[in-house]
Amino acid sequence: MKNPQLNADGELTHLLSIEGLPKRNLVQILDTAESFIGVAEREVKKVPILKGKTVCNLFLENSTRTRTTFEIAAKRLSADVLSLNVATSSQSKGETILDTVDNLIAMNADMFVVRHNESGAAHFIASHVPKHIHVINAGDGRHSHPTQGLLDVFTIRKFKPELHNLRIAIIGDVLHSRVARSEIHALSTLGVPEIRVIAPKTLLPVDVEKLGVHVYHDINEGLKDVDVVMMLRLQNERMSGALLPSQQEYFKTYGLTQERLNLAKSDAIVLHPGPMNRGVEIESVVADGAQSVILPQVTYGIGVRMAVMAMLGGGKA
Amino acid sequence: MRNIHIKNGHVIDPKNKIDAITDVFVSDGKILALGDAPASFKADETIDATGLIVCPGLVDLSARLREPGDEYKATLVSELHAAVAGGITSLSCPPDTDPVLDEPGLVEMLKHRTKQLKLAKVYPLGALTTQLKGQTLSEMSQLAAAGCVGFSQANIAINDTQVLWRAMQYAATFDFTLFLSAEEPFLAKGGVAHDGEVATRLGLKGIPSAAEALALASILRIAQETNATIHITRISTAESVEMIRDAKKQGLKVTCDVAANQLHLTEHDIGFFNSHCHLKPPLRTERDKTALCMGLKDGTIDAICSDHAPVDDDAKLVPFAQAEVGATGLELLLPLTLKWAEQNKVPLSSALSLITENSAAILSITAGDLTIGNPADICLFNADEYWEISTSTITSMGKNTPFLGLELAGKVKSTIALGDIVFTAQ
Numbered sequence: 001m002k003n004p005q006l007n008a009d010g011e012l013t014h015l016l017s018i019e020g021l022p023k024r025n026l027v028q029i030l031d032t033a034e035s036f037i038g039v040a041e042r043e044v045k046k047v048p049i050l051k052g053k054t055v056c057n058l059f060l061e062n063s064t065r066t067r068t069t070f071e072i073a074a075k076r077l078s079a080d081v082l083s084l085n086v087a088t089s090s091q092s093k094g095e096t097i098l099d100t101v102d103n104l105i106a107m108n109a110d111m112f113v114v115r116h117n118e119s120g121a122a123h124f125i126a127s128h129v130p131k132h133i134h135v136i137n138a139g140d141g142r143h144s145h146p147t148q149g150l151l152d153v154f155t156i157r158k159f160k161p162e163l164h165n166l167r168i169a170i171i172g173d174v175l176h177s178r179v180a181r182s183e184i185h186a187l188s189t190l191g192v193p194e195i196r197v198i199a200p201k202t203l204l205p206v207d208v209e210k211l212g213v214h215v216y217h218d219i220n221e222g223l224k225d226v227d228v229v230m231m232l233r234l235q236n237e238r239m240s241g242a243l244l245p246s247q248q249e250y251f252k253t254y255g256l257t258q259e260r261l262n263l264a265k266s267d268a269i270v271l272h273p274g275p276m277n278r279g280v281e282i283e284s285v286v287a288d289g290a291q292s293v294i295l296p297q298v299t300y301g302i303g304v305r306m307a308v309m310a311m312l313g314g315g316k317a
Numbered sequence: 318m319r320n321i322h323i324k325n326g327h328v329i330d331p332k333n334k335i336d337a338i339t340d341v342f343v344s345d346g347k348i349l350a351l352g353d354a355p356a357s358f359k360a361d362e363t364i365d366a367t368g369l370i371v372c373p374g375l376v377d378l379s380a381r382l383r384e385p386g387d388e389y390k391a392t393l394v395s396e397l398h399a400a401v402a403g404g405i406t407s408l409s410c411p412p413d414t415d416p417v418l419d420e421p422g423l424v425e426m427l428k429h430r431t432k433q434l435k436l437a438k439v440y441p442l443g444a445l446t447t448q449l450k451g452q453t454l455s456e457m458s459q460l461a462a463a464g465c466v467g468f469s470q471a472n473i474a475i476n477d478t479q480v481l482w483r484a485m486q487y488a489a490t491f492d493f494t495l496f497l498s499a500e501e502p503f504l505a506k507g508g509v510a511h512d513g514e515v516a517t518r519l520g521l522k523g524i525p526s527a528a529e530a531l532a533l534a535s536i537l538r539i540a541q542e543t544n545a546t547i548h549i550t551r552i553s554t555a556e557s558v559e560m561i562r563d564a565k566k567q568g569l570k571v572t573c574d575v576a577a578n579q580l581h582l583t584e585h586d587i588g589f590f591n592s593h594c595h596l597k598p599p600l601r602t603e604r605d606k607t608a609l610c611m612g613l614k615d616g617t618i619d620a621i622c623s624d625h626a627p628v629d630d631d632a633k634l635v636p637f638a639q640a641e642v643g644a645t646g647l648e649l650l651l652p653l654t655l656k657w658a659e660q661n662k663v664p665l666s667s668a669l670s671l672i673t674e675n676s677a678a679i680l681s682i683t684a685g686d687l688t689i690g691n692p693a694d695i696c697l698f699n700a701d702e703y704w705e706i707s708t709s710t711i712t713s714m715g716k717n718t719p720f721l722g723l724e725l726a727g728k729v730k731s732t733i734a735l736g737d738i739v740f741t742a743q
Contacts (some may be wrong), residue, residue: 004589019518118636119520120590127589128634141638142520178520205517206525279637 017144018185032307049314052081055108057083073305120141134312149182151301169196172232198222231272319361326366331670332686343693346736374406374694380625386415391627392715397436401740403648404696404729407541407684412444413471419444421463423741428459442469451475466688469496504528515584549573576624579654592640600697623650639728647737652725683736695733
């Protein structure tokens, strides 16, 4: 089956998911991101790569952080940025998503950054736009959040460059997590030999092993000797009900405390895609501790998003 | 009415065990003779069927016509034209129209309107419970008198097992057949794809196979207690095949069918969120598909249905989970049946019995055979001619099918309903 995000020459034309992206494309994005990190440290934080282009942030699901970082990334590339908010958009008046997109294309949008609560929404939009329009998935349902996956591996690569020697644990609600899926695909494509997922059975999807991960239900066992700990956010609405009995019980059984983190390698790093629930999935001591790379993740996120936008919209990078 | 002479065709009538090159004579809307022309017969029209299969008009167990209520998706006129274009001359339709088919007056109107169209005959399934709500039994006797051949809940489950039990008891009183789909609604809630590898990868909410097994177990157990006659529509799992095999061995009055799509597609065909593959029940695994194909071959599964559900383009032009469930099927029933027969080395006659005599028997209607004196419903097709499935070759208003763009063998050339030629291929 044709990969809808690559053109005939194998170059990226949309970024929809990490799955199916060859290693060379991933490495190219990461290397390009590296060159953009420096831009933020200059006095004039801008490069003209997307000058004259219009990037449209189409967020049909609430988000502050991701939208903001995409906005900053686009502006640093000198693009004009249009941010559409779900609450005020015509979607709430019953317009279909395709109509919204068509209208924005008629207003000469060049690139769409799409977030949607349904899996496959970005693929759907990408399959209906004209060839010169690029789509970046900023999170679709439970399916994929490729720039998050990329910024996570970028961060890991920064601190632990030897990816092929790492043991990595992902902890939390894998079932509902597009971040986890993206991370798993990115890490395995880049050659990480051991990826573990740690969660109760209610928060793991069927056949998750087929994604190439080892399953642990006991966090103490799962954390043993890992180099990287990747936390997932637990959505409020999932904290009590048929999936989990309560916040407290979750924290007691799966919360990342310093004591548990000590089971990992002494130089292990901790990532979290944010926003964090302190005291639910992670203890503050850990979140703010020396092993946490949660804030660098945010900074790198801008560089990674600049790289993706530049590669899609700016001709050859 | 005209006298028709169908000449030199390969006549296959599974019920009467006819499988030979011969002639068929139609007069006064009925099958007059096979073989030699009766002495006084004078043909008004002669069809040269050389190289074609001549078989009973096909009988479909599940076709949504969308009228009344959803005429923007399809109409009686459009879909009955599609039926005869697919060689189907009798079909049964589920009661989930708007309004729901739970009043005798609605059934009479549907029967009357479709009869006037003189295309395929429509055999409605009445709602088993009022408004399909699963609470109050519908007026089954009166609905049957108005023309319902059985009762169904369409895709809506009865949550209350006591109601299901009473419904079966009541139906058994009058020997009515219940057409039930098996899906436990709580386990299936919100699900849009088989709960397996593909759903996990794509982040789609799954419907576990256990949802079908649980519902089927309840239905079979209650059928055993009540001695009701039940037909399970559109089974989708290997486990269901086993359960029905056992139930038949135990002597339950149970039959079942499979949707034609399920014989050829699996969860993997969803690919990158192809909304044409958003079906109910969901496409399952390769193992399930194989078990369904084998179950059909060994007779555990009694029939193949089109599961025709025309959907307008806009309802599919949304992300996968939001896309409306269903695929157009009337014109694909024959080609997909032939494809299954070829892949599984099943003789043509046996394959055709699954969409003619067997489905007619399940509906208890006089159709699906070429018995002398029976209504002349006949399908003439070329088994070897390939045609492309495309929006322009499909007659139905619903152009939605996972097979769009593919070529399938089995082209209907002519369809005769009640002795009239109602379809001729261009």
